[in-house]
Amino acid sequence: MGRLPLTALEGFLLAARLGNLSRAATQLNLTVSALSHQMRGLEERLGQRLLVRGSRGVSLTAEGERLLEGIALPFAAIERALRQCQVPSDDILTLSLMPSMASSWLLPRLPDFLAAHPELQINLQSNTTLVNFDQEPVDVAIRFGAGQWPGLTAEHLFDEWLTPVASPALIAKLGRTRLRDLSGCPLLGDPGGRWTAWFARFGGTPPTRFVAQFSDSEPLHRAAVEGLGIALGRMTMARPLVDTDRLRLLGKQRLRAEFSHYLVYPPRSEKRQSVRLFRDWLLLQAREYAVTVEPRKAGGRKP
Incomplete structure (x- = not known):
């Protein structure tokens, strides 16, 4: 599958947690359009629909739920390791x-x-x-x-x-x-x-x-x-x-x-x-x- 789409996975994880692409894009310092493009690219790469867009935000498909379950703990472990290594200003x-x-x-x-x-x-x-x-x-x-x-x-x-x-x-x-x-x-x-x-x-x-x-x-x-x-x-x-x-x-x-x-x-x-x-x-x-x-x-x- 080539290089892992870590940036897109991070965007997916945040969008899934917040249930909103706009808020997720703001926290990632991206435009909503850029984050939407990442999500479409991730779905095309996996051949699965992950997010359902609605008037009140986004929700996960069954495939999206499985992906979230699989990546949430590894990303949390990475975040904890980075925080432990970082000296806060x-x-x-x-x-x-x-x-x-x-x-x-x-x-x-x-x-x-x-x-x-x-x-x-x-x-x-x-x-x-x-x-x-x-x-x-x-x-x-x-x-x-x-x-x-x-x-x-x-x-x-x-x-x-x-x-x-x-x-x-x-x-x-x-x-x-x-x-x-x-x-x-x-x-x-x-x-x-x-x-x-x-x-x-x-x-x-x-x-x-x-x-x-x-x-x-x-x-x-x-x-x-x-x-x-x-x-x-x-x-x-x-x-x-x-x-x-x-x-x-x-x-x-x-x-x-x-x-x-x-x-x-x-x-x-x-x-x-x-x-x-x-x-x-x-x-x-x-x-x-x-x-x-x-x-x-x-x-x-x-x-």
Whole structure:
């Protein structure tokens, strides 16, 4: 068969993992056209169709599944060997986090960190999938979860708080609305069905139907900004919109979300100076932010 098509196999492996040619091409510093050409060449070489292109990305054929199963472990072993031989540059910090967390919380604060440490370069990878520290050259991650990831250090940053928010135009249209009467208002269904917990905590009856349902928090908040309905907003995402008066809070009540935000990193990152600097700065930012969003009882004590 001649020389092994290692470049094409690497592209196939990444496309299969991500389920998206565009994202795979970006990580490989290729155009989508170039990566598609590699995939077609690989399929022609093997005489098998490996990928099925669709409107939402790519999926694997049965032959593609078999190829992925055969090459995933060898490529992972090669990546581990290369990382062990490579001395990481301590002036580069690679960070993984969700796009919503990046745009609404971290990016507005990041200039202060870079101004204090101009010698550092931040490589920010924003995606919705959990990074695999064993397979990817990522130093730290900001994750939303229960705080338990085997083999990793997880440091609590802050809790997530939920509260009803709506656009100024919708509030003006609805008039004065008591929180107990929200079930009679146009509500937006949130990921996880948190409205049920809200009504159980603060009273009222959950609605029998929502104006619209959302599986992701980012379009949920965008829909609220457009006046589609009242959202049970996540403060990390709603706060910047409230500060710019694109959304308004309907009251002071807050519901603690099931999960919290954590800084997560593997043992290999602990001794890196860039990681220590970022960790110390991030924990300070988290403490300052938590004070502004966490509800307090009379006397200044948290509930």
